[in-house]
Amino acid sequence: MTFYVYVEPDAERRSTAGAVYSEYGFAIVDSLADLEYHLPRNPETLLVMIGATVDLEEALTFAAYQRVQRPLLGVIVLRRTLEPDVLARAMRSGVREVVDELDAEGIRVASARSIDLSKALSTTLRSSPDVQRAKVVTVFAGKGGCGKSVVATNLAAALCADGSRRVLLVDLALQFGDVAIMLQLPPNRSISDAISMAGKMDEAGLRSVITPCRPGLDALLAPSSPAEGEHVSRELVTEILEVARDMYDYIVLDTPPAVTDQVLSALDLTDWFVPIVTPDLPTLKSVRLTIEMFDLLEYPRDRRLVVFNRANTEVGLSLEDVEEAVGAHLSVHVPSSRDVTVSVNRGVPLVLSDPTHPVSLAIRKLADRCAGVSSNVESRRRLFALGRKR
Incomplete structure (x- = not known):
């Protein structure tokens, strides 16, 4: 340093x-x-x-x-x-x-x-109680196909809390990012547009490259061309996140299934680490290696929220088997549901289209953990709100 x-x-x-x-x-x-x-x-x-x-x-x-x-x-x-x-x-x-x-x-x-x-x-x-910087939440999986982007997009929407919080969703899968298509956002602006501002990024510059999604939720999209992603440096990612932390309440990072320089720079600034587990042996191995990497880099264990995705899939592995295989407690269990695929095809996160769906409730539990909010209190608030709408 x-x-x-x-x-x-x-x-x-x-x-x-x-x-x-x-x-x-x-x-x-x-x-x-x-x-x-x-x-x-x-x-x-x-x-x-x-x-x-x-x-x-x-x-x-x-x-x-x-x-x-x-x-x-x-x-x-x-x-x-x-x-x-x-x-x-x-x-x-x-x-x-x-x-x-x-x-x-x-x-x-x-x-x-x-x-x-x-x-x-x-x-x-x-x-100072008046100065609050955004909490950075990094969603990570060592292999593709784990539902990482689904978790990241739904988590960002849940943290937004109907526009009462400011959330930025960043797609760091620079070669093959899915956030734009999953939220049906026009790929007119992306992180590659920030390359020319490297070393002099400010709030106005960052706002010029983000894409608004809905009230309280913005997205910084991956480049539309894989070749453009190669020019996004680790230093630029750090600079973007430092500027964004003064603009938002939460920053959710969707990452590629690889430990790149850009991912490492994001992990160094992360407040909550969210590895994704699914009940299959290749994923269990990759998550175990991820946990060991976090230990090696001395990322705090009490800031890790391991998500067990497709937790109700019957494949002959018990919860105890999975926890022993990855060497970590599974903080949130997200069930498998075809409704997730339907929501992806519609371009609307399930937590927004069906807030009481079991998948949505699990994601909101994860959001509550990141926000330091009691899930029981939040559940009572939602039930009360639903009752008033009827």
Whole structure:
């Protein structure tokens, strides 16, 4: 991880001052363009020190943009001479301090102050009840045909809670995503349209590539061409999710049946891990490997909700057999039903077309677990609502 960055186009300064800064953990880049490439790949960065030969207008523009997009990021500008008008303009642009490039002690003190401020702001934002970032729920299966996309689309619709929550459904199956066809959405916009915005993604940019589904539910679709998906980088996925977490209450990720770089970047930001199990030996093996991978990556066990899909299928495997095979407790049991296929062909999630269907009730139980809501309370609310409609 890189917490500090020093930007200096001048090769001589980079070799002298840069050598000193690198000993303190600074990454060294030679332009603001390289810095724009560096930051999305290092979202934990707390401090950027802009060298004296960087154009002042470009430095101030960068600081003004980052003040809104990344308020935790501190910007210090080094100058050869300190002029009053430069100091005033820098402060208005969001620069935390302007320091003489030869004042080593001043640079050290300014850096320490800026880092302390960033850490304090981070703690304040995390503890503030008014600041809620979206919970990321990743639905994953090690092989195809498990009903993963059905679970993901229905889960997103259930979390939406009739429009009272904001939910983004992201199709990370970049080569052969099914979300668009399952929800009958026009593939006019997709995640591949965000490629040109890599390194500078913001809320307006993300909104330009999402597709509204219904009140409270949006979708970020997979590319219509498999070739386009190859150009969606891990870093872009991270950047999209970081921006989306400030726009939504929940983000549901439908993933491919493979552990790609893009999937790993999503898993690193995930709050709830939802592996899908079906009662067949190849799937049980793949889920066991998935659970072991989660353990290896130290993803928290109490944040895993294993879904037993087609749980009522009679294939000679008991519930105990399945749990022993995958090495995990099965949190939610979703029964098999032909109505699921009918709902997929209609393009309407079953939780919306038939809220009291056994499959819908199971998915809503999963949604309640993700939302931290008591299923019993929610069930009473729904029954009361149904009673009033009659």
